[in-house]
Amino acid sequence: MLQLQYIKEHREECISRLKIKNVKDLEARVDEILAIDAERRALQVKADAVKADQNRIAKEIGALMKEGRRDEAEDRKAESGKLKAESEELASRQAEAEQALNEKLLSLPNAPHPSVPEGRSAEDNVVVAQHDVKINLPENALPHWELCQKYDIIDFELGNKITGAGFPVYKGKGARLQRALINFFLNEAAEAGYQEIMPPLMVNEASGLGTGQLPDKEGQMYAIPLDGFYMIPTAEVPITNLYRGEIVDARRFPIRHVGYSECFRREAGSYGKDVRGLNRLHEFSKVEIVVIEHPDRSYDTLEEMKHHVGSLLEKLGLPYHVLKLCGGDMSFTSAMTFDFEVWSAAQQRWLEVSSVSNFETFQANRMKLRFKDEAGKPQLCHTLNGSALALPRIVAAILENNQTPDGILMPQCLVPYLGFDRID
RNA sequence: GGAGAGAUGGCAGAGUGGUCGAUUGCGGCGGUCUUGAAAACCGUUGGCCUGCGAGGGUCCGGGGGUUCGAAUCCCUCUCUCUCCGCCA
Structure with missing residues (x-):
């Protein structure tokens, strides 16, 4: 707040x-x-x-x-x-x-940074960067959900059976691809100076309040009322709340963390082609970066985080662009947000794979996360986070963009993690 | 799941109705000494609200109660630890 x-x-x-x-x-x-x-x-x-x-x-x-x-x-x-x-x-x-x-x-949302563009909806977001990659799709290119079936790597029907829609089952090379991406993302982040955290996947109410999921987005989280817990919608929640109520030593700035977690979202009200295949799931894997930073440096850090996310997409060989979100499309808690979208060639559409935000003191104020300034007085920190990256749509883009008559070619950077270079 | 013990300042640990925001130790910070460091010694060392300030208020796990007055007594909740059971 x-x-x-x-x-x-x-x-x-x-x-x-x-x-x-x-x-x-x-x-x-x-x-x-x-x-x-x-x-x-x-x-x-x-x-x-x-x-x-x-x-x-x-x-x-x-x-x-x-x-x-x-x-x-x-x-x-x-x-x-x-x-x-x-x-x-x-x-x-x-x-x-x-x-x-x-x-x-x-109930008052965060105030956007003065440079945030005006706008009502996603239509008004501004493309601030573009990275093109040439794609040679075969004649009879398939959308990823058909590729998943063809190569038997992700089974949506089995997920329906054991849980429900939006909970796919990854099989064989599909499962291996998940594990490879998670490890790749974690290792890249570690190399960039982010300390790894493996957080709990359920949090209490205070944590939900701290990062801003509660009270206004309560319906978006799966709840465990018997114990008063919530399934996390992102690792941002437990990782940022690691510092709830703390007065951290200013010399530790920037405090950089990375964590992989499964993310659980009810996605109430979603429907249609948006939710086809991997485009929108109730449970998905994501690697998240979180930074606690001095207010004077937070926007520089936001740039560093964007750079990190961009470098991952480039290593994966995916075409992407970066959007600066307009006021109307930003989240309740954010002061400035950049979305990264990859081009999914067979669907012919952009898919959001990362959202990198600076919350300034909005979350820190809720969770009383502070540091001591030069005068020794407690001041609120700035908090930032970003997906680096969310797996399903990355997988969708890799499958679609890299399909050939001889199978789906894997990005070079993943081969050491996969132990194979194509799905066929 | 059953039984018991406990929750005090960054940490450890006193305090069982009044002068206790709280003895003491460690840690932190400043200083003396030293070429420098260590040791030793001296001093200092919480958060929040309110006020220009002086100051006032508040906080001893959370909530409620008794009392003129509660860290201290009572109720309740949460959490932690130990033992038993169960279990990856």
Whole structure:
């Protein structure tokens, strides 16, 4: 969530930044927050004064009792009793104001960086980079779901049987390809300085709140109500929450992590050709990079992360472009996001395989993730993350783009991990 | 799943109704000494809210209660540890 202090001190700037995200009733919501905060502070000043009186009297009673002046102590007790009622009343009003303030703040999205383009939908995203690769498709090129069947490497029907739609079963060379990609991505990230984490695949509610999945995207996660857990939609959740509530040593910046996990998403409301084959799944594998960074350096780090993601796609020999998301297409939590899309030649469409974002202090504020600045004062860190990479659509593009009459050729960089160079 | 013990500051560990935001040790930071370092010695060392400031308030796992007053007493939840059972 946004920092209250920022909203207070930069109301105009805050509103103009949020406008880009097409927030409804924006000014009214911001002003309501400011009003509730003012009320809350006024209540606290009053409550503190009453409390101070109570504390003083309680000490006096202690002293009087020690000296054996019981009558005077009893007078004091009566006095304190009156204050108690007043103090309880003030405290409960203050708690109400605090809760209201918190709810309002929690429901306000992150303010986009001033350079984020305006726009309503994905149509308005801006292509900022393009990397072409020549593709020679055979005459009778097949979409990946037919290739999966032809070579018996990914079985969607079997997944339906044992779980349901969107839970494919990888077989033989298809399974081996998954494992190879995961290892390739993890090794590349390790070489780039990211420490590997293998996180739990279920998290508690506090973690969901920390990274912003809760409360507003609750319906997107699979829940385990009996134990109060959620299946993670991305490794971002457990890895970023590793630092929840911490005051980290500024000398550790940037804190770079990479982790592979299965990701679980309900994807309620999805349908049609978008969900065909590997295009959209309920469970998929992803390698994620997460960085905790000093606010002054976070946008440089975002560039480094983009560079890392781009280098992976280039090694895999996939054509891709990079989109800078417009305000209307950005996530609730992000201040700036770049999407990487690969060209899937047989489907003739772009598939999103990575999303790299800077959240600035939005997540850090929710999870109280801080560092000490030069003056020794705690400040919020910036958090960033990006897919590096999500497997299914990478697999779809590899299968489609590299198909030949003699089988599907594997990218050279994967051969050492695979132990074969083609699927046939 | 059954039985028991526990949760205090970065860590360890005192504190069982009043002057305790909390003894002490370690660690951290600053200094003295030293060519430098170590050792030794001295000092210092939490977060949050509020206030221009002085200051005030708050926090001893979470929530609730008793009391003029709670780290300390009561209830409850969560978590951790030990033993038994089960198990990869």
